[in-house]
Amino acid sequence: MPEQQRVSLDCAIVGGGISGLTAAHSLHTRAPEMKIGIFERKNRFGGILHTRNENGFLFETSADSFITDPPAALELCEQLGLADQLLSTRASRRGAQVLFEGRLLPVPAGFQIMGPRRLWPLITSPLLSWKGKLRACCEPWVPRRKDRGDESLAAFAKRRLGKEVFERLVAPLVGGIYTANPDQLSMDAALPRFVAMERNFGSLYRGMRARARKDRSETDESAARYSLFAAPRGGIEQLLRTLRERLPKDSLHTGTTVTELAQAQENAWEFGTDNAHRFTARHLILATPAFAAADLLESYDPELAGELRKIPYAGCAVACLGYAKDQFAQLPCSFGMVIPPNENRQILAASFSSNKFAGRCPDDHLLIRVFLGGAGREAILEKSDEEIVATAHNELAELLTIRGMPTCHHLSRWERSMPQYHVGHAQLVAGIENRVTRTGNLTLIGNAYHGVGIPQCIDGAVRTAEAICKKETA
Numbered sequence: 001m002p003e004q005q006r007v008s009l010d011c012a013i014v015g016g017g018i019s020g021l022t023a024a025h026s027l028h029t030r031a032p033e034m035k036i037g038i039f040e041r042k043n044r045f046g047g048i049l050h051t052r053n054e055n056g057f058l059f060e061t062s063a064d065s066f067i068t069d070p071p072a073a074l075e076l077c078e079q080l081g082l083a084d085q086l087l088s089t090r091a092s093r094r095g096a097q098v099l100f101e102g103r104l105l106p107v108p109a110g111f112q113i114m115g116p117r118r119l120w121p122l123i124t125s126p127l128l129s130w131k132g133k134l135r136a137c138c139e140p141w142v143p144r145r146k147d148r149g150d151e152s153l154a155a156f157a158k159r160r161l162g163k164e165v166f167e168r169l170v171a172p173l174v175g176g177i178y179t180a181n182p183d184q185l186s187m188d189a190a191l192p193r194f195v196a197m198e199r200n201f202g203s204l205y206r207g208m209r210a211r212a213r214k215d216r217s218e219t220d221e222s223a224a225r226y227s228l229f230a231a232p233r234g235g236i237e238q239l240l241r242t243l244r245e246r247l248p249k250d251s252l253h254t255g256t257t258v259t260e261l262a263q264a265q266e267n268a269w270e271f272g273t274d275n276a277h278r279f280t281a282r283h284l285i286l287a288t289p290a291f292a293a294a295d296l297l298e299s300y301d302p303e304l305a306g307e308l309r310k311i312p313y314a315g316c317a318v319a320c321l322g323y324a325k326d327q328f329a330q331l332p333c334s335f336g337m338v339i340p341p342n343e344n345r346q347i348l349a350a351s352f353s354s355n356k357f358a359g360r361c362p363d364d365h366l367l368i369r370v371f372l373g374g375a376g377r378e379a380i381l382e383k384s385d386e387e388i389v390a391t392a393h394n395e396l397a398e399l400l401t402i403r404g405m406p407t408c409h410h411l412s413r414w415e416r417s418m419p420q421y422h423v424g425h426a427q428l429v430a431g432i433e434n435r436v437t438r439t440g441n442l443t444l445i446g447n448a449y450h451g452v453g454i455p456q457c458i459d460g461a462v463r464t465a466e467a468i469c470k471k472e473t474a
């Protein structure tokens with residue numbers, strides 16, 4: 001293509017998920033004079049995130065909320081003027097349940113992921129044997145680990161809390177978030193705050209207590225106003241839509257796959273798209289999954305591409321099912337349930353969406369989201385949509401005693417969507433970022449590197465925009 005037909009950009013962003021959209025918005029807010037372009041392969045922005053409204057049901061096809069601490073997502077919503085649109089979780093139905101020997105039991109009060117804030121609820125929980133309780137209560141006296149190397153979730157949790165608490169609480173609670181194999185999941189990369197608690201306080205129990213005291217003494221207005229989880233009233237799509245609407249129309253390129261990438265002269269990048277357009281950009285942000293970034297960088301730096309491909313991905317499916325309330329023998333009154341692997345069920349977890357947030361479905365219905373698949377359990381994705389929905393329904397009907405069929409459903413498949421942070425992930429990412437830094441004008445962002453949650457993706461994107469603006473003004 002002749003030189004004059006190349007569009008020249010100050011910054012190009014490849015990938016229009018929450019990471020790419022936030023980077024574009026943050027750049028545009030800080031430096032509106034910069035000419036930016038955001039390129040997304042699909043016909044809509046949002047990537048993994050997508051909300052569908054059908055007959056009064058709000059189906060969140062992947063994430064339905066974000067945590068408010070770290071506060072990056074909350075801050076972005078406030079900046080976008082969405083603060084009055086944010087819903088906190090309903091106070092009356094907090095808490096989760098865990099399946100144990102076929103029965104649903106409450107997760108002991110104060111137990112967060114793997115941190116016991118209180119010991120008494122563990123001691124009185126029917127979930128644990130006396131031996132398991134005794135072992136868990138010894139946690140404050142378990143010596144600190146001397147080795148500073150990374151450790152798997154399974155090794156860490158068994159060492160600190162015992163095998164029973166690991167199997168019956170930690171594995172299902174963490175599995176529901178990371179869809180990961182606990183023997184491979186990296187503590188340093190996925191759950192660093194618990195590693196820090198052991199290092200700083202010598203115990204998770206003491207660390208959790210100290211954190212609770214700090215939370216009580218801090219007068220952070222935002223944190224006090226929201227619960228741990230928040231969601232826009234109109235669903236996650238409301239955040240995506242607002243971000244998109246704030247960007248210049250000519251910067252938005254959906255249905256456009258970036259196909260080739262090369263470093264041009266004068267310290268700029270040059271790339272082409274599947275619709276035969278060519279661009280140059282002084283700064284390039286790759287906000288794609290790591291394997292897609294690897295494909296784009298293959299001819300520029302094959303070694304870097306090889307390192308990026310070392311980050312494995314898992315797939316999962318989310319089935320949203322709406323039931324009339326009179327179909328339940330007893331309505332579930334928690335936020336959801338998690339299923340330990342040794343219960344041999346075909347579902348990972350279920351979230352009772354309309355118990356968590358108001359306005360998710362008609363008042364006479366309950367909306368449930370069921371998670372299936374995950375690392376090592378992806379065979380379920382080979383089944384047809386009908387079979388997966390039937391599996392989700394059958395499991396729910398048995399566990400929650402539901403009579404009859406759901407009145408509506410929606411299935412989403414997320415193949416190769418969840419990056420797996422294996423032991424050594426932080427080191428792998430440090431090596432990748434070292435190589436990338438040498439280019440001077442390339443940044444990799446997204447859920448593959450420093451956290452899979454929406455707040456972590458937003459934080460990475462905002463920092464990148466800040467760094468680019470700083471370079472521009474230097």
Ligand SMILES: Cc1cc2nc3c(=O)[nH]c(=O)nc-3n(C[C@H](O)[C@H](O)[C@H](O)COP(=O)(O)OP(=O)(O)OC[C@H]3O[C@@H](n4cnc5c(N)ncnc54)[C@H](O)[C@@H]3O)c2cc1C
Nearest residue numbers: 015017018019041047048062063064258292446447453454
């Ligand atoms: C089922 C599920 C439930 C989840 N629940 C939660 C939750 O409740 N709370 C939470 O905080 N997080 C949750 N997460 C995690 C969170 O949603 C994701 O980590 C986050 O949305 C990832 O955003 P991203 O922009 O980094 O990547 P993506 O959303 O994957 O976006 C990357 C984009 O790059 C595009 N792309 C790739 N290659 C190219 C190319 N060559 N050219 C152009 N475009 C390209 C892709 O099409 C894609 O749209 C969940 C994830 C899943 C799968």
